Amino acid sequence: MQYDEKRLTRIVATDCGSTTTKAILIEWIDGEYRQTIRGEAPTTVEAPLNDVTKGVINATQELEELARLKYKNPNLKFMEDGEFVIPRKGDIGVDAYVSTSSAGGGLQMMVTGVVAAMTGESAERAALGAGAIVMDLIASNDKRMNHQKIERIRQLRPDMILMAGGEDGGTVKHVVEMAELVAGADPKPRLGSSYKLPVIYAGNKDATNEIKNTLASKVDLIVTDNIRPKLEQENLGPARDKIHDLFMEHVMQQAPGYNKLMEWTKGPDHQAVPIMPTPAAVGNIMQTIAKDENIEVVGVDIGGATTDVFSVFTEEYIFNRTVSANLGMSYSISNVLASSGLPNIMRWVPFDINESELRNMIKNKMIRPTTIPSLLEELVLEQAIAKEALRLAFEQHKEFASGLKGMQRQRDISEAFSQSTSGATIVNLMTLNLLVGSGGVLSHAPRRNQTVMMLIDAFLPEGITRLAVDSIFMMPHLGVLSEISAKAATEVFRKDCMVYLGTCVAPVGKGKLGKPALYAKLELPNGQKFEEEIPFGEIRLIPCGEGEVAKATLKAHGGLILDKDKNRELTIDLHGGKVGIVLDTRGRQPFALPVEKAERIKSLKKWMRELKAYPEDILV
Amino acid sequence: MGQAYSAGLTVTDSIILRKERILPLKGQVLVKKGLKVKGEDVVAETLLPGKVVPFNLANKLGVTPAQLENYIKIKPGQQITKDTILAENKGLFGLGIFKNEVRSPVDGEVENISAVTGQILLREPRIPVQVKAFIDGIITDVFEDEGVVIENKSAYIQGIFGIGDETTGLLKMLAVTPEDELDAGKIDESCRDKIIVAGAFISYHVIELAVKHGVRAIITGGIDDQDIKKLLGYDIGVAITGHENIGLSIICTEGFGKINMAEKTFNLLKAFDGHKASVHGRTQIRAGVIRPEIIIPLDFNEDELITREASLPILETGTLIRIIRQPHFGRIAKVTALPEELTMVESETLVRILEAEFSDGTTIRIPRANVEVIES
Numbered sequence: 004m005q006y007d008e009k010r011l012t013r014i015v016a017t018d019c020g021s022t023t024t025k026a027i028l029i030e031w032i033d034g035e036y037r038q039t040i041r042g043e044a045p046t047t048v049e050a051p052l053n054d055v056t057k058g059v060i061n062a063t064q065e066l067e068e069l070a071r072l073k074y075k076n077p078n079l080k081f082m083e084d085g086e087f088v089i090p091r092k093g094d095i096g097v098d099a100y101v102s103t104s105s106a107g108g109g110l111q112m113m114v115t116g117v118v119a120a121m122t123g124e125s126a127e128r129a130a131l132g133a134g135a136i137v138m139d140l141i142a143s144n145d146k147r148m149n150h151q152k153i154e155r156i157r158q159l160r161p162d163m164i165l166m167a168g169g170e171d172g173g174t175v176k177h178v179v180e181m182a183e184l185v186a187g188a189d190p191k192p193r194l195g196s197s198y199k200l201p202v203i204y205a206g207n208k209d210a211t212n213e214i215k216n217t218l219a220s221k222v223d224l225i226v227t228d229n230i231r232p233k234l235e236q237e238n239l240g241p242a243r244d245k246i247h248d249l250f251m252e253h254v255m256q257q258a259p260g261y262n263k264l265m266e267w268t269k270g271p272d273h274q275a276v277p278i279m280p281t282p283a284a285v286g287n288i289m290q291t292i293a294k295d296e297n298i299e300v301v302g303v304d305i306g307g308a309t310t311d312v313f314s315v316f317t318e319e320y321i322f323n324r325t326v327s328a329n330l331g332m333s334y335s336i337s338n339v340l341a342s343s344g345l346p347n348i349m350r351w352v353p354f355d356i357n358e359s360e361l362r363n364m365i366k367n368k369m370i371r372p373t374t375i376p377s378l379l380e381e382l383v384l385e386q387a388i389a390k391e392a393l394r395l396a397f398e399q400h401k402e403f404a405s406g407l408k409g410m411q412r413q414r415d416i417s418e419a420f421s422q423s424t425s426g427a428t429i430v431n432l433m434t435l436n437l438l439v440g441s442g443g444v445l446s447h448a449p450r451r452n453q454t455v456m457m458l459i460d461a462f463l464p465e466g467i468t469r470l471a472v473d474s475i476f477m478m479p480h481l482g483v484l485s486e487i488s489a490k491a492a493t494e495v496f497r498k499d500c501m502v503y504l505g506t507c508v509a510p511v512g513k514g515k516l517g518k519p520a521l522y523a524k525l526e527l528p529n530g531q532k533f534e535e536e537i538p539f540g541e542i543r544l545i546p547c548g549e550g551e552v553a554k555a556t557l558k559a560h561g562g563l564i565l566d567k568d569k570n571r572e573l574t575i576d577l578h579g580g581k582v583g584i585v586l587d588t589r590g591r592q593p594f595a596l597p598v599e600k601a602e603r604i605k606s607l608k609k610w611m612r613e614l615k616a617y618p619e620d621i622l623v
Numbered sequence: 624m625g626q627a628y629s630a631g632l633t634v635t636d637s638i639i640l641r642k643e644r645i646l647p648l649k650g651q652v653l654v655k656k657g658l659k660v661k662g663e664d665v666v667a668e669t670l671l672p673g674k675v676v677p678f679n680l681a682n683k684l685g686v687t688p689a690q691l692e693n694y695i696k697i698k699p700g701q702q703i704t705k706d707t708i709l710a711e712n713k714g715l716f717g718l719g720i721f722k723n724e725v726r727s728p729v730d731g732e733v734e735n736i737s738a739v740t741g742q743i744l745l746r747e748p749r750i751p752v753q754v755k756a757f758i759d760g761i762i763t764d765v766f767e768d769e770g771v772v773i774e775n776k777s778a779y780i781q782g783i784f785g786i787g788d789e790t791t792g793l794l795k796m797l798a799v800t801p802e803d804e805l806d807a808g809k810i811d812e813s814c815r816d817k818i819i820v821a822g823a824f825i826s827y828h829v830i831e832l833a834v835k836h837g838v839r840a841i842i843t844g845g846i847d848d849q850d851i852k853k854l855l856g857y858d859i860g861v862a863i864t865g866h867e868n869i870g871l872s873i874i875c876t877e878g879f880g881k882i883n884m885a886e887k888t889f890n891l892l893k894a895f896d897g898h899k900a901s902v903h904g905r906t907q908i909r910a911g912v913i914r915p916e917i918i919i920p921l922d923f924n925e926d927e928l929i930t931r932e933a934s935l936p937i938l939e940t941g942t943l944i945r946i947i948r949q950p951h952f953g954r955i956a957k958v959t960a961l962p963e964e965l966t967m968v969e970s971e972t973l974v975r976i977l978e979a980e981f982s983d984g985t986t987i988r989i990p991r992a993n994v995e996v997i998e999s
């Protein structure tokens with residue numbers, strides 16, 4: 004259902020994240036839709052409130068207060084008696100309230116297959132790609148005795164199980180044997196015993212009837228297409244979609260107050276507008292950008308509990324999304340440390356800090372997830388952690404972003420035998436046009452320069468790549484808003500949401516520190532010129548404003564290349580942005596930081612100073 | 624000016640508590656509504672399915688799975704004892720020569736026989752599981768076959784983080800002030816079966832000593848993350864705890880590092896020194912958040928059991944707050960103003976702040992997100 008500007012003059016949209024509930028106000032002003040005010044409050048899924056709607060009320064209350072200040076109108080009000088007034092009547096009420104939600108935390112899965120390195124790995128890939136934590140992979144050939152497997156299944160208490168095994172027409176016996184083990188274990192779901200554990204069967208279709216006979220009475224059995232219909236063909240899509248559906252039904256619904264929230268979200272005629280999962284809303288927006296501009300895009304949304312990476316690659320606009328369920332900046336911050344290891348975080352910190360102090364700081368953020376870094380040193384540390392969370396999430400994404408048309412991936416037979424190193428990614432940083440960041444730590448970095456630094460250090464873009472950020476974190480809101488007004492969503496997206504930060508130029512290859520790496524000559528629109536023979540291991544930031552274009556002549560030296568065609572010389576237009584054009588000669592494939600600590604800190608400070616990432620006093 | 628809502632943990636000398644005690648699987652409830660129970664009393668029990676013993680009967684008998692039904696001697700659901708004959712063939716020419724029989728390795732029940740794989744599943748006898756009351760109180764509701772609700776009046780403290788499961792014991796104050804770091808010399812046999820209270824910190828070495836002396840639980844202001852890693856042998860990634868088995872439970876009231884226990888918490892524990900308490904370290908910092916609890920049951924009349932509606936603590940001028948992030952982590956102050964405009968703090972972040980005054984008269988401006996309300 005779409006409404007026009009006569010019906011929609013004031014809209015409140017919220018995103019209920021696992022840490023913070025973000026509310027924005029969208030208004031029809033002077034013939035266009037604009038995002039005017041933003042408010043936020045802690046998400047209230049904790050005791051004693053246990054009700055997500057309380058956070059919505061608090062965030063909306065902040066919107067009301069700020070709106071009254073902005074418009075100097077003390078009568079403005081969006082809610083009465085703790086509920087939205089819809090439709091708007093003058094100063095009172097709004098025409099629509101829409102929301103997204105990602106409160107609910109991670110998805111824990113167990114997967115099974117016949118051969119661990121083949122169907123087992125395919126099942127694991129599908130589960131990971133759908134955002135799950137894979138608690139265990141159980142396969143016929145995994146060397147454990149059957150009774151050990153049963154014990155393990157019983158202990159795990161996953162949110163759901165994905166069973167794969169056998170190509171179509173292949174083994175029935177081994178697949179059914181695995182089902183017998185699952186049935187024998189009689190597993191119970193992690194959250195509550197009021198429903199049966201969902202088990203998705205995505206194996207040999209010839210075994211379907213036997214699987215039904217074995218499992219249907221014990222679990223909530225869902226049968227979908229074989230994940231590995233042929234040895235050389237992987238078909239993850241249907242299983243992934245089923246996992247997503249079940250995730251929404253069984254995990255997100257656990258967020259307390261969710262049922263009430265579903266009654267609140269409605270348009271001007273009181274028709275319900277379904278709550279959209281945050282990643283789905285952001286995914287909508289990413290695909291729209293790629294298609295509208297005809298470009299390849301990578302987007303990331305880093306939240307408190309999870310980090311989602313989206314990509315659209317190749318001419319067919321193949322869209323991939325991964326949810327790294329345990330990488331995030333508050334609830335999951337401690338897991339970033341556990342996954343990346345302390346040295347990987349410390350390599351981004353330009354000062355010395357005691358390990359124990361850093362560990363305690365990270366754990367304190369985990370147990371009090373809504374706090375904000377007030378000290379500069381803590382901000383630097385959080386941004387170092389963010390780089391690692393983003394890097395790990397992107398690595399997971401690269402591994403799983405695959406596909407031909409739809410979600411199907413063709414492999415030749417030789418690849419099929421080396422599964423653990425397989426999974427040719429379609430993510431190609433050299434052809435990537437645009438990298439978009441979203442989520443609190445990127446959208447609310449006190450300086451946009453910090454956002455540029457985090458995106459470059461975490462994703463290591465190659466060649467020429469534009470960088471952008473969701474201005475105040477509103478892509479989820481716009482994703483769901485487009486369900487009732489594509490016009491409002493598009494207008495606000497272009498005018499208020501997308502902030503172009505600039506362009507990163509990063510030659511790919513090895514170089515020697517201090518030796519010439521890149522000759523760059525830039526002619527800026529204001530007539531200024533930049534010309535330098537930049538040595539290897541440096542960063543340069545050239546101011547070039549939003550909407551401006553610099554005419555650039557670039558020449559890479561040594562073994563360095565500038566684009567997918569391995570060109571070493573380019574004459575090209577580089578787009579500016581809020582931050583400017585970054586020339587990064589630190590090398591790619593490999594990108595390496597100095598190993599020795601003092602040397603590394605010196606380099607970090609040099610780069611951070613050049614990028615104007617932090618105030619000078621912390622870089623002295 | 625105005626007011627704002629803020630998160631906070633409950634610390635109170637009197638609260639009406641309502642605890643659901645539910646079986647993992649349906650079973651039998653052993654108590655009736657209105658009965659007074661002690662924390663150690665079993666209120667419900669059930670039998671968990673026994674261990675499953677799978678093996679391939681067709682292979683053992685030397686026949687194909689499809690042929691198995693000709694030789695099988697048992698049916699699904701049938702009770703068996705060790706050595707019950709599961710299947711036998713008739714031997715050569717049906718004369719019993721080279722006759723092969725397969726006997727059950729366990730007592731139990733036949734769960735499943737598969738003609739596809741030839742595998743059979745035997746299930747060992749069921750395992751009893753009991754749910755205890757955990758807190759002293761009165762049964763106010765019974766869910767048939769599932770569990771009960773117990774209510775009581777308690778002094779109640781919510782911790783911020785913990786490890787280890789439910790336990791009960793008598794409180795023993797070892798710290799003299801909330802700033803104390805617990806000294807190893809204070810841990811001796813008098814601490815056996817007690818719930819001991821440290822001040823601002825307890826080190827790995829002292830925790831080990833407490834385990835050795837049979838301490839049931841430790842309540843502390845702060846703890847070092849590296850010590851927890853040493854105790855558990857792994858780094859806690861996602862904060863879902865309570866299942867650890869290190870010999871005792873730990874309830875941390877403030878956070879990681881050396882942090883003075885909030886004075887209100889400390890004084891409350893001190894007032895109940897020697898009283899019985901029920902505690903657990905279960906923490907889940909995700910949707911449906913669980914925080915560790917310290918419950919000290921009080922005497923009560925049944926007509927007192929009326930639970931108040933939960934509300935968010937309100938920040939306004941005059942509210943007492945505790946700072947929950949650096950700088951000034953752990954300090955108490957009084958709110959003097961709540962400016963509405965966004966304000967820049969040292970990290971250059973633009974946030975909504977509050978202004979507050981310490982007891983020594985110095986003032987601060989900090990993000991509203993970095994404080995919690997101390998409810999009076």
